Amino acid sequence: MKYLISSGISSSRLTSQGYGENQPIIDCLSKECTDDEHELNRRIEFIIVEK
Secondary structure, eight states: OHHHHHTTOOGGGOOOOOOTTSSOSSOOSSSOOOHHHHHHHSOOOOOOOOO
């Protein structure tokens, strides 16, 4: 979000929400994950909504 604001997008047009370990793509709590699987869980997702 900081990058988008510094690029000129108004902060009133942005929202962010962090899920941390609550919504992983791969469940690494019930099994031992590889480095590649951990990398998949480290992500940022954007949803662009036009008004």
